[in-house]
């Protein structure tokens with residue numbers, strides 16, 4: 618018999634100050650505001666200042682975490698674990714989670730990064746949920762944060778228009794298994810055979826960053842946009858259905874969907890496929906672009922703070938990312 622469940626009791630987000638508009642991009646690569654807006658729905662994104670310690674990944678994560686802790690009424694001492702979803706860490710070692718732990722002064726916690734690219738927040742939340750359901754922990758801080766601008770190829774107009782930097786956080790707490798306000802289910806899946814639709818060839822142990830590599834721009838992200846688009850629409854729709862079926866629910870039971878914000882046209886296509894009105898989709902891509910692991914927690918935070926998401930409502934977080942990775946988290950707020 619399961620004694621425990623978990624629920625989110627606080628959310629927070631943080632973004633770098635600098636805005637990069639489509640007009641700015643049109644001065645960097647051969648593109649236009651109209652093209653970007655029509656194909657992606659993105660108007661601007663935030664870009665962390667290079668070398669500024671106040672805008673490192675862990676610093677954005679820190680600001681988001683402080684807001685989430687404040688909403689939760691918790692202090693850093695309450696945190697049992699920090700699970701940090703990112704594919705753009707401050708450093709390969711130590712983990713960005715450990716950098717954040719130091720900034721927070723969360724001395725009791727263990728801290729680790731996980732990399733599921735854009736699906737990272739749902740993967741990290743799933744791990745948190747399992748630790749809380751098992752009774753092992755009481756309070757877990759989950760962060761999804763990225764400073765992607767270091768890895769984006771700012772000479773490649775087909776991909777650089779999409780991405781931005783930012784951080785979102787959520788405080789998860791253990792609760793009774795029969796609390797209606799809880800995480801209802803999580804579903805994860807990966808398909809490593811599709812690695813080549815989105816990858817960064819160099820910078821890991823497989824390929825060192827040498828002068829040749831830099832000349833070939835193999836230290837930057839490579840993307841097959843059209844292929845990802847099709848896969849994303851199908852899997853986001855499939856994972857929504859999978860989550861609802863596991864809970865004996867239908868699409869009518871959903872109050873909100875917080876989808877990964879990769880492209881507004883993907884979100885619209887998923888809504889159409891599921892026959893859901895766009896008014897149920899929580900969207901912030903127009904202001905921030907694709908912030909990878911940060912898209913879901915920042916959009917969730919916005920909708921909680923502006924009162925769209927109300928206690929007792931059913932919310933689906935639905936994601937896909939490089940790997941490829943997929944997942945969903947259904948919760949009652």
Ligand code: ACO
Nearest residue numbers: 648652656734735774775815842843845846879880938939
């Ligand atoms: N400005 C102007 N023209 C452009 C630009 C640009 N920025 N980029 C491409 N084009 C051109 C192309 O060269 C092409 O020209 P051609 O017809 O002369 O060959 C034309 O526009 C159409 O290009 P497509 O690639 O067909 O454009 P599409 O409508 O597919 O949009 C996009 C491209 C925006 C990348 C889209 O495919 C997409 O969003 N895919 C999903 C990307 C994604 O989700 N990435 C992240 C996933 S994983 C993760 O989140 C970590």
